[in-house]
Amino acid sequence: MMLDRVLRIVAAALIVGGTLTAHKSSAQDGAKIAAGEVVYNTYCATCHGDGLVSSGQTFDLRRLEAGARSRFENSVLGGKGQMPPWKGVLTSEEIDQLWHYIRDNAYQK
């Protein structure tokens, strides 16, 4: 009986703890997404369109899928086609924020 009660308390604590962890992680992602939007508006929107909406003449960043992160970072840092390289301008933290913003708006989550 006592054991059963203890187990229930432990289980409840685990559930609450897990929920809190999930909330914390979600809040961190939200902050990254918001910061990424600022980075995007500052450096990227001039060519890739307001609110990530391209009119069709440049790459639609919403097409980037979850597995494209390294390709994305290489393109941002080194430039691609007529996109200038952003190495030395954007920090790895900003690129991470940008990635979270783009992925949050991607066609395939």
Added chain:
Amino acid sequence: MMSARQGALLAAVIAFTAGFAASASSQTAEDLKNDHLTPGDVLVYGMGYSGQRYSPLTQINKDNAARLVPVWAYSITDNRGAEGFPVIKDGVIYTTAHNATMAIDALTGSQIWRANHEYPPETLRVVCCGIVNRGAAIYNGKIIRALLDNQIVALDAKTGKEVWRTKSPAPTSTENGYAMTGAPLVANGVVIAGVAGAEFSHRGFLEGYDAETGKHLWRHYNIPAQGEPGSETWHGESYLTGGGSSWVTGTYDPELDLVYWGTGNPAPWNPRARAGDNLHTNSIIAIRPKTGERVWAFQTTPADPFDYDGVHTPVIATIPAQGQPRRVVIQANRGGFLYVLDAKDGKLLAANAYGKVNWADGIDMRTGRPKHTQVYHDALAGKKVTVWPSVSGVTNWQHMSFSPRTGLLYINTLHVGMTYEAPEPPKLVPGKPSGTPTVRRTVVLDDPNVRGYLKAVDPMTGKSTWETPYKSPNYSSTLVTASNLVFTGTMTGEFQALDADTGKILWSFQTPSGIVGQPVTWERNGRQYVTVMSGIGGVYALRSGDPNLKNVPAGASLWTFALFDK
């Protein structure tokens, strides 16, 4: 032994040949001055120093415009916006892209030469609104243009070989937020060039270079330094990052010896970081081409919250104003008012809305200042407002034309508003982006199927004689002829001829991409031609998210049309 008669004949031949060679290779100041009177060539940006984009040619008219056909097309080999103004001299068309200058046989479309221009890839970090070039100037056998990385270069018109190249002096650099996209204007032997980059926290200016040698002659900062008259309109050191660029080519009145140029928006876009009127941003300025001395200035939008970049080319005309014919400059301002100023002293003669405007009720004719509505005051206080027009303006950079025959302006306008909110402003440093990230906005439409009109507008009243609606706004410039035809292009690629009296579309031809170029007309061997670049790009195409454009392919090409002759 040569006879006296043979000697005289030879002398005549030599004189004739020398004269021909001179006319074939030289474009003197006098040639440039008379450009609007010589329809066999197109020598000056805007088809003449007045920038009227008016041609006396009449072979193509309302009755036969439907018989227009392409004569040739030429690939620019580029996927960026084709905004260039074609220069035409002695059967050769000179045109530009951001990374190349080209000479093309005007009758066949075959390439004579192409000069490629390299620039560091980092240059593109400070090109806010399309990687473009708007054209070259021609002078004494040289094709003179600006490069994106802030250099002015002169090429031999015959060969494309470089004659001189001058880097714009410090602090002009990519790192400090400067880029050059506009076409230079040669006035009184001086190459006048402006800069882009008010979105990157720079301090805008105009410059003069010697057209023969490339020597840098002067710089006129559009924003006064501390202690200079007008500096009191800037708070603290905000003038150092205050914008006021000069990216659209101006006009020149040789009799008054004044160059007219529009200056751009203040920076940052967020007005709460730069209290004051912010002189001489959003202004029309008149300067002496030899020295850069500013003779007068008229500010259209003091303390601008909305990015109403006042760069639209001031067109020179003689029109009835206040009871008599007057030499005036006319500017279709981005904020939605059409200004008419005395060309001599900048005195305000008329200012009327020519599109939907809600941030001001009109212009005070005594002070020249906008009569602000609550929308403006709320915006400045940081409240969210719905404002007309949007950041793109009632018109943007696309050039209007003016017909002395009809007395009307032909203006491609936008019909788009925006929500707008300016939060607490950021601290700025030179070269740091200062446009979009400093405010919040969204697009507002009255009708998603009408985002623009081509309008025939009376300069003194702002009222339209006709308005032809378009699904997406035209960013092509207009051209008007003495046969009362207006030529323009659409974002979806149709090149069109309209009746200047009614606005009816008389002819339309689908080019391979969207048109954001500048149509010109010219004649050779008794045949009239119309030339325009096709190639979507520029700020609206890149940023608007306009769904009408999603199936418009990129790709720049140059097209020439004439009447079907069989």
